[in-house]
Amino acid sequence: MAFAQKSNTASAAFLASLMLVAPLALATHATAQQAGKVKSSHGSWSIVCDTPAGAPGEQCALMQNVIADDRPEVGLSVVVLKTADQQARILRVLAxxxxxxxxxxxxxxxxxxIGRAYFVRCFSDGCYAEVILDETLLTTLRGGTTATFIVFQTPEEGIGIPVDLSGFTEGYAALP
Structure with missing residues (x-):
């Protein structure tokens, strides 16, 4: 499972996945910063594409930006992408x-x-958590109606930010 559960086995699997993905955070940070061009919309999701400097071709991601209902200063960008070599799928969240x-x-x-993912890096625009989007998590997202991401400002205070999953299945299928 991509999000770590409280067991040692799941934690080890998550950390192994994270080690595979962490180098991609730096390589794709510039892409996340660029607005890109919206190629299509699927429910609450959009496919955004851009050609980063030095990249051999266009790169696309399925994205949704959300703001907490009760905390307008707390928002997330949720991004799903396939690596350029098509070998991995990544779920990245910018908090x-x-x-x-x-x-x-x-x-x-x-x-x-589902579990928790660790933040891998912070930049001037926020902090990134990312995991390999394995088949189990992908199936869960495809079959769901609302994903709630929880960020913490104190150990006791979690802020749940709902993300509408309508259009996720169609958007993911259309992602090059």
């Missing part, structure tokens, strides 16, 4: 600066706890 990093990013889908 605002000021989140409590050790608590990580929680995820539940339709009320079911």
């Amino acid at each position: 605002p600066l000021g989140v409590l990093l050790p608590s990580g990013l929680g995820l539940n889908v339709d009320g079911k706890d």
